[in-house]
Amino acid sequence: MIKKLFKNTGTHLFLIAVSFLSLFPFIWLISTALKGTDENIFEYPPVFIPKHITFVNFIETWKKIPFLIYFFNSFLVASFTVILNLILSSLAAYPLARMEFKGKNFIFCLILSTIMIPFQAIMLPVYLIVLKLHLVDSYGYTTGYLGLILPFAVNAFGIFLMRQAFLSVPKEMEEAAFIDGCSIFNIWLKILLPMTSPTLAVLAVFTFIGSWGEFLWPSILLTNKALYTLPVGVNDLQGMFSANWRYIAAGSIISIIPIIVFFLFMQKYIVSGQNEGAVKG
């Protein structure tokens, strides 16, 4: 009994240490952001809990940086990316899971082969195509948003994930519906989609987080600050506040609040252990 208790203590200590290290960079940012100008942020030994906690850095940063606009842009781009991924992936996955047709294997292999093409290696032509399609912010807000969304509207992981989910739905349900005169589209919409909603949720959550954190593409594409998404806006803090680490820290912390809240609400879909990191670009 005592030995068992001791064994668990060791586990807890180890995991507390790893958790602390995982949170440390954020704790240190918060600590810095809470220090006023009367405190030296470079003091040795470092002070974790400020002598006079102040929110002035948060307030000033909030005033100077249009965070609400960045939140809105990130939310809009991530939401539409999610919706498109759900629709396109589940549409394409249906015949690949359920129907027999000419060229099925070829099409499936073609889709899977895109997994091997990293976006970073083709981003230059993607940029040229997006320019040619006028999907950039110099033509207006809508085209700017579309340019951020459309290149990530579908990916092979999503199609693959939905195909696996459809394969696990018993065929009898569809056959019964079909005999009752249900169209193929309605079978997809009213039987398969509701039955695979847990997988759709997993796909939605991972696509949302991926899109929310995307940095490379928006930083290439955007020229108008009004369309900046959070990662681009946060990176901009460094230039705006040069070496004012109190403001940079405060801005960074403000920027991660939405995704942390989202994660805590959606954690059952994320850390359930059955996703096997199914979605990663």
Place this chain on the structure above:
Amino acid sequence: MNYFYKKYIPYLFILPAMVFLTVFFFIPFFQTIILSFNDYSNDIYNPVFTGFDNYVKLIKSSEFYTTLINTFLFLLMVVPFLAVFPLIVAIFINRKIKGISVYKVLIYIPVVVSIVVVAIAFKWIYASQGILNYIVQKIGFMPVGWLTDTKFALFSVALVTIYKGIGYYMMIYLSALIGVPQDLYEAAEVDGANEFYKHLTVTVPQILPTIALVVTISSISALKVFAEIYVMTKGGPLNSTKTIVYYIYERAFENLDLSMASAASVVLLIVILIFSVINITFFENKRYKL
């Protein structure tokens, strides 16, 4: 067995996804290859076909050579750590102890936070009068220019990539650990194996395919590193953190050198293709089976 449907129906369902994949994957893929065989430097609208000239220029460029070395050094720093440490964490978290899933959530937080914020946080930790140099001095070493010294900068960036990846690979390992039959552990216990030996002789062989999977996925993502470098060092000092994607970015979007950027992209494509083929043929063939 199959219910009746018209012949064109399957294609109709696949068409929308295929349109997007064609416009944003297949066409750019072939265009990258075409661009790499042309010279755009005189007139961007009238490229001249130059065969392998761009590749020859690339091979002769000492900057690109440094870039390649950096990329593989970076991979060698990141991958062994991400293959081993998340597994240890996962083994601890897999124990049936009340409240243990709280740790899982906390350790996963860096995965969901944008890499830009993580990189900024580390830049602050790495500051010349920052907290890390305080610790270093406390244990009796000289302060280090983590991001300004050519000897340390690549390692410092790698540490950020490692930090950001631990939770992600921990989850992959956790789902594999659930599948290890419990009676194997009981048998090892009967043989008197201690905790460490038990995992070495039971866990590791049982989840070997997952370890291999983590090695290949983390290699591929190490080859694609960009944001950390962009936010923290911009490839410097003296190109010591310039990796291949950063090189492509710089050529394409800062120097507008389409030819060299594309030739470097093709090199990246080939390297990643090799890793992906190894991955799919050996480790994920069951996952993608028709």
